[in-house]
Amino acid sequence: MAFVDEITLRVQAGAGGDGVVRWLHEKGKEFSGPAGGNGGNGGDVYAAAVRDMSHLSVYRSNSVIAAENGKDGGNKSKHGANGVDTDVVVPIGSLLTIVSGARKGRTYELLKEGERIKILFGGRGGLGNEYFKGSRNTRPKQCTPGKIGEAAEVKVELRLIADAGLIGMPNAGKSSLLNALTAAHAKVGAYKFTTLEPNLGELYGYILADIPGLIEGASEGKGLGHKFLRHIARTKIIFHCISLENEDMHHAHEIVRTELSAHSAELMTKQEIVVLTKKDIATPQVLSKAKKEFENMGIPTLVVSVLEPSSISAFKKEVVKVLKAL
Numbered sequence: 001m002a003f004v005d006e007i008t009l010r011v012q013a014g015a016g017g018d019g020v021v022r023w024l025h026e027k028g029k030e031f032s033g034p035a036g037g038n039g040g041n042g043g044d045v046y047a048a049a050v051r052d053m054s055h056l057s058v059y060r061s062n063s064v065i066a067a068e069n070g071k072d073g074g075n076k077s078k079h080g081a082n083g084v085d086t087d088v089v090v091p092i093g094s095l096l097t098i099v100s101g102a103r104k105g106r107t108y109e110l111l112k113e114g115e116r117i118k119i120l121f122g123g124r125g126g127l128g129n130e131y132f133k134g135s136r137n138t139r140p141k142q143c144t145p146g147k148i149g150e151a152a153e154v155k156v157e158l159r160l161i162a163d164a165g166l167i168g169m170p171n172a173g174k175s176s177l178l179n180a181l182t183a184a185h186a187k188v189g190a191y192k193f194t195t196l197e198p199n200l201g202e203l204y205g206y207i208l209a210d211i212p213g214l215i216e217g218a219s220e221g222k223g224l225g226h227k228f229l230r231h232i233a234r235t236k237i238i239f240h241c242i243s244l245e246n247e248d249m250h251h252a253h254e255i256v257r258t259e260l261s262a263h264s265a266e267l268m269t270k271q272e273i274v275v276l277t278k279k280d281i282a283t284p285q286v287l288s289k290a291k292k293e294f295e296n297m298g299i300p301t302l303v304v305s306v307l308e309p310s311s312i313s314a315f316k317k318e319v320v321k322v323l324k325a326l
């Protein structure tokens, strides 16, 4: 299923129940007093954040998300029950914008798991005739209807809060690494342009994002770079993957850094760690030369092969150490 990172939902808060006109019926006394109850309030709509990054896909077939209406008042002074509230459930990192209705233009950002914000109010319940009873009005015949609930179109944009982004040239091994480090199932291919959507994985509570190559998008003229940069805007660190297959590791590094700077000056300022991938195919000489080259530039450098379990477990420890220190 395609990853949904933007969707517009039609959302409806509940209407209030109506107030009613009712009379007490005491023995031998017809209509002895007003006893119509108030209507219940309509349910409110909340936005609620969950950790499931792919949650927006559940809304693709739902046309309207609605809270329950309040119940009408009853006899014997019984008030109607309030309508049940409802939640628009969105992944952490979602930005909600109300695009129509009375609250048009309001925005809400959900950054914490379990965070819940009221975005639309249900209508108040109407008043029953008992409410209008007074010394001058002992037999009120009036009641009021419930108010309608607020309705709006709500645009949800997901901005992933990845702790770390994996970047690099196509084929650098980014998706393979994400899969090896986390329970993600990113597509892996020996050809370019495999990854056209950001893949996410979780490593001991840290979110890692496999960012489709900036080069991949740019060279295809798809402008994917920009779309995905939105997701890594909050990333604290960049793991720059460079395959040891490259003839010139330094050049490969430069190409990606240049592309990155063209898209986002902000990303250039993030902490960078070079990850030399596919260690299994490199000679010790190539490996140590490459490592030295980057370390001489002052860039911390790690080495890994997804084909060697011991390499992966050592690498995991290094990555967690780095993430904890952020």
Ligand SMILES: Nc1nc2c(ncn2[C@@H]2O[C@H](COP(=O)(O)OP(=O)(O)O)[C@@H](O)[C@H]2O)c(=O)[nH]1
Binding pocket: 168, 169, 170, 171, 172, 173, 174, 175, 176, 177, 187, 188, 189, 190, 191, 192, 193, 194, 195, 277, 278, 279, 280, 281, 304, 305, 306, 307
């Ligand atoms: N020998 C070897 N091949 C790897 C390693 N990691 C990835 N590959 C291969 O390199 C190719 C590109 O990998 P992929 O993860 O799709 O790269 P991405 O384009 O950066 O996401 C695939 O054929 C992988 O099987 C590794 O550690 N060793």
Ligand SMILES: [Mg+2]
Binding pocket: 174, 175, 176, 187, 188, 194, 195, 210
């Ligand atoms: Mg990939």
